[in-house]
Amino acid sequence: MKQTFSNAQKIKQLFMILIPILITQLAMFSMNFFDTTMSGHFNKHDLAGVAIGSSLWIPVFTGLSGILMGITPIIAQLVGSNEKKKVPFTVIQGIYVAVGMAALIVVIGFFVLDPILAGMKLDHEVQRIAKEYLIALSFGIFPLFIYTVLRNFIDALGQTRTTMLITLFALPINIALNYLLIFGNFGFPKLGGVGSGYATAITYWCILALAAFIIWKKSPFSHYHLFRSFSSIAFSTWKEILKIGVPIGLSIFFETSIFAAVTLFMSAYDTNTIASHQAAMNFASFLYMIPLSISMALTIVIGFETGAKRKEDARRYSKLGISFAVTMSLVCALILFFFREQVAGIYTNDRGVLKLTAHFLIYALFFQLSDAVQAPIQGILRGYKDVNFTFIMALISYWVIGLPAGYLLANYTDLSAFGYWIGLISGLAAGAIGLSYRLRWAQKKQWIGGNTNDSQRNHA
Structure with a gap:
């Protein structure tokens, strides 16, 4: 990354970082997407089972990986303040945290x-x-x-194109393994939806090996000598990572777990409703x-x-990011409205x-606008290392507003299962409003206004 002067x-710099991240996220999510859709074409029980398993796994993974996202602003600020020698030590400590969390989740599971x-x-x-898929x-x-952790390190250096290429390499492997293990092609065992779980696990090993190789051999990552030595555990660094990461992880967990909770309530309905709900939610x-x-x-x-103390530049990036997110949400909402039946046909x-999924997708339209406001603001606040309010807002908007409203609407009105979706929409809207006020307050009190670096730049 480099300093920029004009909008x-x-x-240009935002898009150079954003586009590879978007492709990476879509490709990573596509693993779950293809698990679900390919299992759905095996039969509806496998669609429901994999969807249930995914709905339980995704909150756990996103919540815990959210903790590891605390590494990104730490490294970004170290690079911005030209303290690059501290980066390898921070990444290695992040790997230790990741291994500990993985072991913990296996034991608890x-x-x-x-x-x-x-x-x-x-x-x-x-x-x-569902059980065998998760195993x-x-x-x-x-x-x-x-x-x-390695991805957060790569991305924090602004080299998001690298993680994009890694993920694009992995996606066809995942699809091919699904084809072999779900349907039993070319002599492989016919495992149905469970096969998609094994396919995805193998794919995760592939992307780890590739990422480690690139960091070891390729510039600029090799300059950090990341794997040259493994330092001993430093709990002070763990504390720094967790201080930022835990609120991020909790906010993401509260957001994603609400969907798992709704799935639990949805289990009271028939298999068609469960499958349709999960397809639309997917x-x-x-x-x-x-x-x-x-x-x-x-x-x-x-x-x-922020690490370079260019506060006005950070504020301008904020406006650009939110504006683009809102524009894209309107485009996605229109596409979803006019092509919802075709989208439903992808799954079953x-x-x-199919008919019920198309109906659920109408409610998904309203997710788009709220997400377009709240998600970018969360990212902005994390860049500032302002993470605690996001966690509190997630708890209130989803678990105090969204789920209770959804339960009441689903069980005490004629909306039935659709009531849960209206509750979720209410929670998303509340979160967007609360975070908007927080960002305005944070920038007014802490970040708006010039500083030495800005002044020097403007008079240069």
Whole structure:
């Protein structure tokens, strides 16, 4: 990354960082997307089972990987302040944190998976598929978490194109393995939806190996000599990572776990409703990759500018990022409205599931606008290392407003399952409003106004 002076230069640099992140996020999400859609074409029980398994796994992964996202603003600010010698030590400590979290989640999963699935009162076959899918996926937890740290390191340097290429390399491997293991082609065992779990786990090992090789051999990453030595555990650095990362992880967990909670309530409905809800939610989450990618790009550029004490530049990046996110959300909403039946057809050939999925997708339209505001602001605040309010707002908007409203609407009105979606929309809107006020306050009190670097630049 480099210092920029005009809005045109800022837009160019933001897009150079953003586009690879967006492609990477879409490709990473596509692994889950293809797990779900390819399982759905095996049969509807596998669609429901994989969707249930994914709905339980995604909040756990995104919440814990959110903790590791604390590394990104730390490294971005170190690079911006020209303290590059501290970067390798921070990354290695992040890897230690990742390994510890992966081990913890495997142990916890061993004890709680059966009771959670039993409590959902699913069809026996759906429950079996969900459990075995998650067990298969667990073989990829360690490489996935370590790769997340390496990816945050690569991205924090502004080299987002590298992670894009790694993920694009991995996606066809995942699809090919799904083709072999779900449907039993070319002599491989026909595992149905469970096969997609093994396919994804193998893919995670592939992307870890490739990322490690690139960091070891290729510039500019090789200049940091990341794997030359492994320092001992430093809890002071863990504390710094966790101080920033835990609020990020909790805010992401509260956001994603609400969807898992809704899925638990949805288990009271028939298999067609569960499958339709999960298919529509899967596509809505796919579209969410756009504002999420903008959020991640803003964390990088704002962290870099903040580290260099260019506060006005950080503020200008904020406006550009939010404006672009809102524009893209309007485009996505229009596309989803006019092509919702075609989108539903991606997931299933079952006419009943298809029709119901198209109906759910109408509600997904309203997710777009709220996400376009709240996600970029989250990224901006993380770039400033202002993370605690985001976590509190996520708790209130989803668990105090969204879920209770959804439960009441679903159980005490004629909206039925659609009531949960209206509750989620309400929570998203509340989050967007609260975060908007926080950003305005933060920039007014802490970040607006010139400083030495800005003044020197403007008089140069």
